[in-house]
Amino acid sequence: MNSTASQASILPVELRGVTCRFGRKAVLRGVEMELRAGEIVGLLGQNGAGKTTLFTILVGLRQGDAGARLFGGVERREVELEIRARLAWLAHDPQLYPLLSARENVELFVDLAGSTRPSGAPTPRAVLERLGLADVIDRPVGTFSRGMAQRVALARALALEPELLILDEPFTALDRAGRELLADLLRAEAARGAAVLLSSHDLDVVAELVDRALLLDAGVIALEVQRERGQTTDEFRRRLSASL
CATH class of the missing domain: 3.40.50.300 (P-loop containing nucleotide triphosphate hydrolases)
Structure with missing residues (x-):
């Protein structure tokens, strides 16, 4: 850990x-x-x-x-x-900001964590790429399918290890x-x-x-x-x- x-x-x-x-x-x-x-x-x-x-x-x-x-x-x-x-909780509803991109949604979460973020945690881009979202990383999540939005929510959950x-x-x-x-x-x-x-x-x-x-x-x-x-x-x- x-x-x-x-x-x-x-x-x-x-x-x-x-x-x-x-x-x-x-x-x-x-x-x-x-x-x-x-x-x-x-x-x-x-x-x-x-x-x-x-x-x-x-x-x-x-x-x-x-x-x-x-x-x-x-x-x-x-x-x-x-x-x-x-700890991280992925609710049934992804609860994302639809006007923000996938990267911005994860970056906002990481920024809010501040000094509590582990020093070795992956970057938002790295965790989104790990979830197969490299090609849509800067698209607003409001344009995503339910399954893609679920992946962004998971990326957010994993961002702080x-x-x-x-x-x-x-x-x-x-x-x-x-x-x-x-x-x-x-x-x-x-x-x-x-x-x-x-x-x-x-x-x-x-x-x-x-x-x-x-x-x-x-x-x-x-x-x-x-x-x-x-x-x-x-x-x-x-x-x-x-x-x-």
Whole structure:
């Protein structure tokens, strides 16, 4: 990782007994989760299961009603700027500035990070080129397809080399080449030591990519399926299908 010596890693990231209510509805009812360096974790669950709520609690955009959130073994009631700078959340909506170019969108994000940006992080141009956007780097993203905009949002998420990468349905609107590129990038992020958490309704994608799969159901992590050593993608997919 590119964290300075004075900064302890924010990993592992843990949720302990996290609950969240919206009025009378209990969305999360005691979630237990741990995300470790170098692994890719898939979060499964039906629409409305609370996956996005869980993500927003992890990154500090929402506070749970009870329970604890820990970074590097330290409980954090608030997610301070120094921690936020070391995690990235790719929401289902790319949330880009349509009148700015792809390069300007990423440069703005990097500029806002200021001194929290790791010294060895790639340039905006390099990360956009890595995502296959070299030919459109200076075009306004308002002219992009949904899949291309998704790539720009991913470039923005990777620009600071986050320790924790959280992605809400990241394969949406990507063509086959885009899905394969994204899968390779996420494997590379895990190989460099990041923790990756993603949600997807595509069981084939999850089976091919993740080290662990978690099922969020009735407000709790109801099931965990670990990829076994030497297990093929087809074998892991069958285990997932049988468990869900």
